[in-house]
Amino acid sequence: MSSIATQLGQSYSDHPLRLTFLKWQCRVRQLNMREADGRPDDAIMPAVHLDGADEPLGHIITVMNKSPGYSVTPELEHMARKTHDPAQRRDAALKFLSASYYQKAAEFSDILTATFPPGSDGAATIRRAKSCRLVFEAYAQRFDLSCKVWKLAQHNLLYQATMAHNRLFNPALPPDTIVLGFEPDWSASSSDAPR
Structure with a gap:
């Protein structure tokens, strides 16, 4: 992984679409x-579009992590260790x-993450493409994000945050x-009303 953004868990774009x-x-x-x-739901499950494909590859469940x-x-991991009852x-x-976690958008990384089972053909296909478009369409909004794709190592902060979040729902x-x-390229991404 060579992007400093993925190593730090945050891109530093000031593009207006990013904060929106x-x-x-x-x-x-x-x-x-x-x-x-x-x-x-559809608001967090974008369609994945690969270059040259007529149809989306499918939908993925994304996680939005704090910077x-x-x-x-550590708090998420503690919640998971506290009980074995799912x-x-x-x-x-x-x-x-649902309390105050999502109150301040500026505290979040704009690098979205998603988990895939070990040996996933879908993950391998997306990773080989090295880039894709994530299309979110819900609640009268449409965001078409042009993204660079990274396979995150287990020591990566976003990998750890994603696993801690998802283990709460899938132990x-x-x-x-x-x-x-x-990792979105905000200058190549767009937003408009649903089509």
Whole structure:
């Protein structure tokens, strides 16, 4: 991995679309935690489009992580260790994530992440492409993000934050789960009303 952004968990673009997207994601994710018990919907499950393909490869569930300076990974890991009861873990996660977690968009990395099972053909296909478009379409908003794709190493802060978040909802995640990072190129991305 050569991008300093993926190493630090944050790009440093001041493009106006960046903050617009992060604010929208914070709003829809908090709503999802409060009203849908954290079940993924179209607002956090973009279609993945690879160059040259007529149809999307499929949809992925993305995680939006705090930037390293605002990381709550230790708190998420503590919640997971506190109980072996999946229902109690989920309840603690929903309570934590629906409170003030998503209140400040500026505290979040704009590098989205997604987990894939070990040996995933989909992850391998996306990774080989090295870039893709993530198309989010929900709640009368459409964001088309042109992204560089990274396979994150287990020591990467975003890998650790993603695994800590997802273990609260899926305690059976294998230790060799693949985590891909999607780093938007804001100048090549767009937003408009749904088509």
